[in-house]
Amino acid sequence: MLKKETGMRTHCKLVLTLSLGLAATVAWAQNTPVGKWHTIDDETGEVKSLITITENGGVVAGRIEQLLRKGADPKALCAKCEGDRKDQPMVGLEIIRGAKQNRGEAVWEGGEILDPEKGKTYKLKLTPIEGGAKLQVRGYLGPFYRTQVWNRVQ
Known part of the structure; x- marks a missing residue:
């Protein structure tokens, strides 16, 4: 026994x-930005899109996987974008480029984020918060910035 x-x-x-x-x-x-995220409309609080962030060689990139806003055209093009993203479909569009993790910190910086509705790009800072359940996304233009909080999709 x-x-x-x-x-x-x-x-x-x-x-x-x-x-x-x-x-x-x-x-x-x-505790990483890698994964699937719902973006939230600043004015209405509604879910706007599904973004997938991936990592390759220590560099993160993010693409629009799905437009979720009511009445959104899934065949919409990025008419206001410039360069290689000009007139590209919104679904599949790379909106995050080139961010790398700060050594020893849960912060990714050094890349850029595109606001496809305005066609403008901003310097980028990504910070997982609330144990990685949310992602603080901050876009900079000079001394000015705008911060959004995205929700992780399980």
């Missing part, structure tokens, strides 16, 4: 250790 009880304790300890390790990995993975 004692051998069976000791084996059961060892099994329980192993399961608990693996569970804690998995929970820590999931928590760490959430």
Whole structure:
């Protein structure tokens, strides 16, 4: 009986250790901008779009996956954009480019973000907040900035 009880304790300890390790990995993975995000309209508070942020070689990029605003045209083009994004479809459009993580911090900077409705690009800072459940997205133009908070899609 004692051998069976000791084996059961060892099994329980192993399961608990693996569970804690998995929970820590999931928590760490959430403290990154990588993932799917809902953007929120500043004026109405409604969900505007679904953005997917990916990382390649330490550099993050983000694309519009879906337009979710009521009445949005899924075939809309970025008419006000410049350069390689001019007249490109909004769905699939890369709106985040070139941001890298600051060493030792949960902050990504150095890239740019595009406001496709205005066709303007801004310097960018991405900061996961609330344990990675939300993403603080700040666009800079000189000393002026605008901040939005996006919600992670599970």
